[in-house]
Amino acid sequence: MGDFVALWLFAAICLLLMMGYPVAFTLAGTSLAFAAVGIIAGNFDPAFLAALPARIFGTISNDTLIAVPLFVLMGVVLEKSRIAEQLLGTMSRCFGSLQGGLGIGVILVGMLLAASTGIVGATVVTMGLLSLPSMLKGGYSPSLAAGTICATGTLGQIIPPSIALVLLGDVLSNAYQQAQLSVGIFNPKTVSVGDLFIGALLPGLLLVLLYLGYVLSLARLRPELAPNVETGSVTLPEVLGSLLPPLILIAVVLGSILLGAATPTEAAGVGAVGALLLALAKRELPLQRLRDALQDTLKITCMVFMILIGAAVFSLVFRGFGGEELIQHLFQQMPGGVLGATLVVMLVIFLLGFILDFIEITFVVVPIVGPILLAMGLDPVWLGIMIALNLQTSFLTPPFGFALFYLRGVAPPSLPTSAIYRGVIPFILIQLLVLAALWIWPALATWLPALLKQ
Structure with missing residues (x-):
């Protein structure tokens, strides 16, 4: 009976x-209500809740999760200081005269923003406000402009340093340890956030190259959809002044992780300080803008940690009702073995991506299915990158994709929603192609982390 209660x-x-x-209070409140009814009915052991204080304290004191507010601060400061706006203007003038050049500039700037902010919503909104009017005014097809911005904005899900990968790394680390214990193995080594960052580099760059290839091919075959746009000339000092500072900051943050000189948390601290110094050097961070950046960082951080606490309550209650044993039994009976189980999990996560944000999925679904899949022999880095790419595709898919809602909120009324939906379809196919490639060749995600560990 307890198994069915877990499903309910x-x-x-x-x-x-x-x-x-609200996500955090829904997770905690609903779980505690079910636990109270279960205690009264006699099918829930209250001893499970005794572990709750230790779980919450472990969450709040987790060194890895300190990277979340630091990376958020880095991204918010770069956004508030108008560095992204200056970068987009410069890149537009660099490529605007080429056929499809404005789309190329948008993709490249979006890639840099994704590596700077790591937040999908912030990237889509920023690109929508800055580049969508220019693309429409330049004669670009509304669907192509909308699709390019939405797809580029979701790169923040996979290109490091991504907040999603930080959270996935923490959850998969715990899941990996549970999986090892479940098969009688104790190994202090586990998957790290740095491993996910390194593993995401090749799939992320492959996505960017395919996006660029699609826009260039479309501009060549149907030039009326992506015309060349005269945006004025640009000098080399202007290009270097706009491009080098964020590139250097990203290179320092990621390079320190790749070379093993810093942990992701330490690199996040360097990134946050570097973003503040960069904004101050450009004189684009007055006191009011700094206050807004700190407030936004505090709001996002509080939201993440409240969801973490709610997810901890849900996890304990779900386990108390025998939910983990039920899921494990279902996976073991599933046709196709580990591949069949993985395919079902990916499909469920894809569908849940329509109604839940990546934070909820990371802390509600992954702790349930992660230990079971990892105990069946899956590589944790590969699984983490697959989940991140899967969610990125889900956020693009009509009619419920989050990226579509973000762009719809800042797009002019003259841009129909149907154009946004049509525009993202080719990019969805590209992402499914990369997902299929990663499924067939797991080394796309696992080769580079293994190489750097040698």
């Missing part, structure tokens, strides 16, 4: 989240 608990939480209730 999961279904109730999904339903309440779809109704728009």
Whole structure:
């Protein structure tokens, strides 16, 4: 009976989240309500809740998660200081005279923004406000302009330093240890956030190259959809002044992780300080703008950690009702073995991406299925990159993709929603192609981390 209660608990939480209730309080409140009823009915052991204070303290004191507010601060400061706006203007003038050049500039700037902010919503909104009017005014097809911005904005999900990869790294680290213990192995080594950052480099760059190839091919075959736009000349000092500072900052942050000189948390601290110094050097960070950046960072950080606490409550109650044993039994009975189980998990995560943000999925779904899949022999780095790419595709897919809602919120009324939906379809196919390639060749995600560890 407890197994069925666990399923009802999961279904109730999904339903309440779809109704728009706050995520953190829905997770914790619904789970505690089910636990109270279970204690009264005699099918829930209250000893599970005794572990809750230790779980919450472990979450708050987790060194890895300190990287979250630091990376958020880095991205928010770069956004508030108008560095992204200056970069987009310069890149537009560099490529605007080429056929499809403005689209190329948007993709390249979006890639840099993704590596700077690591937040999908912030990248899509920023690119929508800055580049969409220029692309429409330059004669670009509305669907191509919208699709390019949405797809480029979701690169923040996979290109490091991504907040999603930081959170996935922490969850998969715990799941990996549980998986090892479940098969009688104790190994202090585990998957790290740095491993996910390194593993995401090749798939992320492959996505960018395919995006560029699509826009260039379309501009060549149908030039009326992506005309050349005269945006004025640009000098080499202007290009270097706009491009080098964020590039150097990104190179220092990622390079220190790749070379093993710093942990992701330490690199996040360097990135946050570097973004502040960069904004001060450009005289683009007055006191009011700094206050806004700190407030936004505090809001996002509080949201993430409240969801973490709610997810800890849900995890304990779900386990108390025997939910983990039920999922494990289902996976073991599933046709196709580990590949069949992985395919079902990916499909479920893709569908949940329509109604839940990556934070909820990371802390609600992955802790349930992660230990079981990893115990079946999957590589944790490969699994993490697959989940991140899968969610990125889900955020683009009509009619519920989050990136579509973000762009719709800042797009002019003259841009129909149907054009946004049509525009993202080719990019969805590109992402499915990369997902399929990663499924067939797991080394796309695992080769570079293994190489750097030698």
